[in-house]
Amino acid sequence: MKTQTTTSEQFESTYALILRSEEKERGVSEALIYLLLILSAVFSIWQVARQPFQLPTGSIMRNAPIAHTADTQPAARDA
Numbered sequence: 001m002k003t004q005t006t007t008s009e010q011f012e013s014t015y016a017l018i019l020r021s022e023e024k025e026r027g028v029s030e031a032l033i034y035l036l037l038i039l040s041a042v043f044s045i046w047q048v049a050r051q052p053f054q055l056p057t058g059s060i061m062r063n064a065p066i067a068h069t070a071d072t073q074p075a076a077r078d079a
Helices: 014-021 024-050 058-063
Strands: none
Touching: none
């Protein structure tokens, strides 16, 4: 009968194996890509925030009829 004994030096957790096998170059490139994505999002939000916009003025709203009733219909123009 064979018995196997494992010491703490022979046994590694899955997490330790993942950490040891991680590619260092890939980690640096992923960090660089994440940084570029975050910077592009911040830049896009900053551009939209700086863009001027104009709200409609009151003169546009005064000229647009909302509804006409029989009493307030505009006078018919003679052709």
